Amino acid sequence: MKLIKFPPPILCLIPAIxxxxxxxxxxxxxxxxxxxxxxxxxxxxxxxxxxxxxLQSSFQGLQVTVATALLSWSISISIGLFxxxxxxxxxxxxxxxxxxxxxxxxxxxxxxxxxxxxxxGLLLLQLFxxxxxxxxxxxxxxxxxxxxxxxxxxxxxxxQKPLIALRQGGGGTFSSIITTxxxxxxxxxKSYGGYRLECALxxxxxxxxxxxxxxxxxxxLTLQSLEFREMWTSIWMLGGVMLAxxxxxxxxxxxxxxxxxIEKFTAQFIGILALSIGIALxxxxxxxxxLFSGFSFHPIILPTFEELTNAIxxxxxxxxxxxxxxxxxxxxxxxxxVPVIGLMMFPSKTSVSLQRISWAFLRLIPxxxxxLLLLLCTNPSLSVAALTLGLHHLGxxxxxxxxxxxxxxxxxxxxxxxxGTGRRLAWLYGCLSPQSRSYLAxxxxxxxxxxxxxxxxxxxxxxxxxxxxxxxxxxxxWAEVALVTTAYTTVTLVGEYISDNGRKYWMSxxxxxxxxxxx
Amino acid sequence: MINKISRRFFLSSLLLIPxxxxxxxxxxxxxxxxxxxxxxQNPEHLNRLYKMLSNELEKSLxxxxxxxxxxxxxxxxxxxxxxxLDLVWFGxxxxxxxxxxxxxxxxxxxxxxxxxxxxxxxxxxxxxxPVLQNQNDLKKLKGKRFTFGSESSTSGRxxxxxxxxxxxxxxxxFKGARPGFSGSHDATIALVQSGSYEAGxxxxxxxxxxxxxxxxxxxxxxxxxxxxxxxxxHWLAQGSLDQRFGSGFTKRLQETLLGMNQYSKNxxxxxxxxxxxxxxxxxxxxxxxxxxxxRQLGKIR
Numbered sequence: 099m100k101l102i103k104f105p106p107p108i109l110c111l112i113p114a115i116x117x118x119x120x121x122x123x124x125x126x127x128x129x130x131x132x133x134x135x136x137x138x139x140x141x142x143x144x145x146x147x148x149x150x151x152x153l154q155s156s157f158q159g160l161q162v163t164v165a166t167a168l169l170s171w172s173i174s175i176s177i178g179l180f181x182x183x184x185x186x187x188x189x190x191x192x193x194x195x196x197x198x199x200x201x202x203x204x205x206x207x208x209x210x211x212x213x214x215x216x217x218x219g220l221l222l223l224q225l226f227x228x229x230x231x232x233x234x235x236x237x238x239x240x241x242x243x244x245x246x247x248x249x250x251x252x253x254x255x256x257x258q259k260p261l262i263a264l265r266q267g268g269g270g271t272f273s274s275i276i277t278t279x280x281x282x283x284x285x286x287x288k289s290y291g292g293y294r295l296e297c298a299l300x301x302x303x304x305x306x307x308x309x310x311x312x313x314x315x316x317x318x319l320t321l322q323s324l325e326f327r328e329m330w331t332s333i334w335m336l337g338g339v340m341l342a343x344x345x346x347x348x349x350x351x352x353x354x355x356x357x358x359x360i361e362k363f364t365a366q367f368i369g370i371l372a373l374s375i376g377i378a379l380x381x382x383x384x385x386x387x388x389l390f391s392g393f394s395f396h397p398i399i400l401p402t403f404e405e406l407t408n409a410i411x412x413x414x415x416x417x418x419x420x421x422x423x424x425x426x427x428x429x430x431x432x433x434x435x436v437p438v439i440g441l442m443m444f445p446s447k448t449s450v451s452l453q454r455i456s457w458a459f460l461r462l463i464p465x466x467x468x469x470l471l472l473l474l475c476t477n478p479s480l481s482v483a484a485l486t487l488g489l490h491h492l493g494x495x496x497x498x499x500x501x502x503x504x505x506x507x508x509x510x511x512x513x514x515x516x517x518g519t520g521r522r523l524a525w526l527y528g529c530l531s532p533q534s535r536s537y538l539a540x541x542x543x544x545x546x547x548x549x550x551x552x553x554x555x556x557x558x559x560x561x562x563x564x565x566x567x568x569x570x571x572x573x574x575x576w577a578e579v580a581l582v583t584t585a586y587t588t589v590t591l592v593g594e595y596i597s598d599n600g601r602k603y604w605m606s607x608x609x610x611x612x613x614x615x616x617x
Numbered sequence: 618m619i620n621k622i623s624r625r626f627f628l629s630s631l632l633l634i635p636x637x638x639x640x641x642x643x644x645x646x647x648x649x650x651x652x653x654x655x656x657x658q659n660p661e662h663l664n665r666l667y668k669m670l671s672n673e674l675e676k677s678l679x680x681x682x683x684x685x686x687x688x689x690x691x692x693x694x695x696x697x698x699x700x701x702l703d704l705v706w707f708g709x710x711x712x713x714x715x716x717x718x719x720x721x722x723x724x725x726x727x728x729x730x731x732x733x734x735x736x737x738x739x740x741x742x743x744x745x746x747p748v749l750q751n752q753n754d755l756k757k758l759k760g761k762r763f764t765f766g767s768e769s770s771t772s773g774r775x776x777x778x779x780x781x782x783x784x785x786x787x788x789x790x791f792k793g794a795r796p797g798f799s800g801s802h803d804a805t806i807a808l809v810q811s812g813s814y815e816a817g818x819x820x821x822x823x824x825x826x827x828x829x830x831x832x833x834x835x836x837x838x839x840x841x842x843x844x845x846x847x848x849x850x851h852w853l854a855q856g857s858l859d860q861r862f863g864s865g866f867t868k869r870l871q872e873t874l875l876g877m878n879q880y881s882k883n884x885x886x887x888x889x890x891x892x893x894x895x896x897x898x899x900x901x902x903x904x905x906x907x908x909x910x911x912r913q914l915g916k917i918r
Contacts, residue, residue: 131741131837132811152661220691227699228685228692306688309653309696315688319656319663322801324832328661396699470804474811478762478797561795572691572769573916574714 103603106534107526111442113541114435116428120488123481124472132474135324139471142326146334156332159313161385164339166230166305166312167298169378170237172371174298175291177238178245181207185246186253188261188279192271204250205591211243212590213583214550214564219304220571221579229393230382233308237301240550244543245294251539252286253279280360285351286536287367289501292347293494296340300461310387314464321467329467337462344458351505401577409577413566419585422552422562425484426593430545432488437496438530438537441503442522454500460493465554483555483562487548498540502533542597546590563589649681650674650862653696654706655850656688657770657801657823666890673883677873680862690769694718703858704870709734709771709849709907710916716901717908717917721856724901725871727848728893732903734849735821736772736780738842739806744815749842755784764797764814766805769916771849771907773802777818779910780844803827810838822892848903852896871898 104112147153183189185204187197210218219236226232260278269277303314313336320329382389401409440453460468469486476482511528515521530537553564563582570578652671656663667684674682685702687693690711696702697715707715716722738755740746746757758781766773778788788796797814799805802823809817810833821843827833852874858867874896877884888895911917 129812131743132807132813134834135807135811147661149661151665155661155664220689220695223692223695223699228687228696228701306656306686307692309685309687309692309701311686315686318688322657322803323662324801324803324807325661392699392701394699466800470800470807473808473813475813477813478793565798569768573918574691574694574718575915575918 105531106538107530110438110530110534110537110541111435113431114439116431116484116488117436120428120432120481120485123479124476124485127477127479128475129477130475136471136474139326142330143333145327146330147325147327148331149328152328152331155311156313156316156328156335158385159311159316159332160335160339161381162305162310162387163299163302163312163314163336165378165381165385165387166234166237166310167295167302168374169382170234170241170302171295171298172374172378173234174238174241174245175294176371177242179249179287181242181246182249182253185250188253188256188258189275192261192265192275200250204247204594207243207246208590208594209587210239211247211546212550212587213240214553215240215301215304216307216553217567217571217583219307223307224398225396227392227394227396228308229389229391230308230310230387231389231393233305233310234389237298237304241294241298241301244547245290247543247546248290248540249283249287251543252283252290252536255535255539256282276360284360284363285505288347288351289498289505292343292351293498293501295347296343296461297494299336299340299343300464303464317464317467321464321470333462337458340458340462351501398576401580405577406581409575409581413578413581415585418563418566418582419589421480422549422564423589425480425487425552425555425562426545426549426589428481428484429487429491429548430541432485433491433495433544433548434541436488436492437499440496441499442525442530445521445525450500453496457493457496460489461497462493463490465490465551469555480561483552486555487551490551491544491548495537495540495544499533499537502536503529506532538601542594542601545593545597549586549590549593649683650678650703650858651683651685651701652704652706653685653687653693653702655690655693655708655711656686657708657767662890666887669883669887669890673877673887674870674873678862678866678869690767697722697853697855700855700857702855704852704854707851707853708769709847709851709904710775710911711769711771712851712853713904713908713911714769714917715853716904719855722853723856723867724851724899724904725854725867726874726896727851727899727903728891729895729897730822730893731850731899732848732897733846734772735846736777736818736844737821737824737840738777738816738818738844739809739824739838740816740841741809741812741814742837742839743812746816746841748839752780752784752842752845755781755786755842758816759786759790760792761815762793762797762813763791764799764805764808764817766799766802766817766819768798770802770820771847772820773805773818774798775907775910775914775916776844776847778914782914803832806833806838810834812837816841826892847906848899851899851904 181203185200185207187200190197190200215237218239219233222232222236256279261274264274264278302312303318305312306315306318313332316332317329320326320332379389437457441450444450444453465486468489469482472482472486508529510532511524514528515524552562553567555564563585567579567582570582652667652674654663654667663686671682671684685696687696687702693702693705693707694711694715697705698718705715712724716724738749744761746761749755749757765777768774797808799808799814799817802819805817805819806824806827808814824840854867854870858870859865875898877888877896879885879888908917
């Protein structure tokens, strides 16, 4: 089958089409019944609770979250970098001229990655009890594998000509890899690594499962009881920390950008990781969280073959899987396409900073909360679930795109613009074009994350595999849990296969020649 | 310069790790009574309540008490099974799940209101769902957008689903062929009041307290049916407490809970926060019905 070959920058735009059916359905069912509650929510934003007890408990929660985020971040970055290197095909091609090992490692990493940290937490809790250590491990498993995938893909999408040249000239394997691949990878590690820390901060709702508290727990409990003023106390606190983090990371990125020597960067990088682990461990001890407390082994009875076969017939697999895929596709489309369109249509400085603020806000609001807010003014449907996830991850994609664009030298844009091309087209081919490959790579695994997160949007009429997983877990139906997680993994693997081949098809040298001809 | 500093950081941090491991005091679970609760209230409330309760138990039982705020229903059940929690305030269904998975554990107390607990079905006034005359009338909810609360909630899901089933309504009979799961009783009220869901079911106590606090717009949402009574929330204790804290400990623990009264200022406040006048004695047998229904609806395997 021959598909039309679009140039990569256009490929970044196309997914936004999914916004049309989603918004169409949502607007057709919009109503004003929830306005008063929505009003209370927004009123509470400017009147957060200053009750000393609330402040104290949110602040305690914030400390728990920041400390565990630092710890799990540094661990998952270290493991992820290592796994990323050994799962890239460049690495294996250099060492043994084969790349099947890379595929094997990549595919086996898809299993831990396809399961949400919350589910990992609940599963490991069954086996090892409510130890904080288990919580950290549960967070690190999918996070490390995600970092590994990103680093692996980025490595493989780098220009390999310098490496080939060095190898042909007789350069050593290891030194050639470091000399040619590490320097272009450094800005990506910086940008992505920093962003992962933010993810770790936001993603720590899992801690509540282990009775550790944390700011995510505060938000979850205030959401359950609709105590918006107390909720905003936590949201603003977390927002403050995220803002501080972003400012710090921006400063770090700008300082001596890319000119830094490799060894200096490496030393600094290892220093930062080790320091974070040290600080985190001391901090946890100070706030009275003992990593190893409560750790013990409790075997569970594994489901029998008969139970497994029964479960196969009991669940409506076709509906569950198709709903999950539909939500994922719609949400990914929104998350990938909308930031590109936004930046292209509104390139002025003010509107870009406005967009950045709204992205930060979308990232800050946890999906269950935005889902509830949306549901207050429209009827439940798959589209609401898709929009919720799409909006949250739009914030993430926007941030990654903007950082990528600000990190590159913009002479392409200036050249195209000064030739008299319109500002928007110049942006599309000058700014977006060089970024589009790595953006699409990020897009592919963002879809992965969205797939995992369908676990949290079951509220809408109990849809998809995510809801089924929660239902089976809360019924302690281990056979069903095993099958549903297998389904998740399968969908992830198939999605990966399609996106990898799609990338190969659309971004073969021919396509890139095509886009450079356009320039 | 940076190089040197980073190396120092690196080495010192490496040194930190083993010292932390050795340095951490090994707290045996034997000397602390760990209590927990199914989270269905706001954090400020929970923190205040369980701090006071812990103090009260420490005072009268002369032991150390710690509150572990586990925030999800399945996690609380599992933490009880793995022995990380000693005494838990469970809902009807979760208590039975935990007891089945934890041999020897027993129900020791419940609130005065839990012995005859009820759920209410509510509807948006625009939905044209009338006040139901009897259980059979639940049929009128066919084809409506309907939401439960949390999936493990006894009063927000299990019992309402059971009464619906008795009236001949399957969960696939609702609009979209599935009910929603709002996540909490308060969210159910907000979503039905907004009209996004035409009807829903929740804990009667939460409904009443929302009315008292003026959080319900009576023009938009009304009660259409009240369920028959059933036994709900209760205190569940591990069976091993007597071995760990001395013989007769479970009995003393139960007596402490049952002895809470309106005369002590602290105890009065605790009872108020639980929404009860007092705690009464309870036992495993009161929940056989919940267990049967749980098995029937697949929530207990």
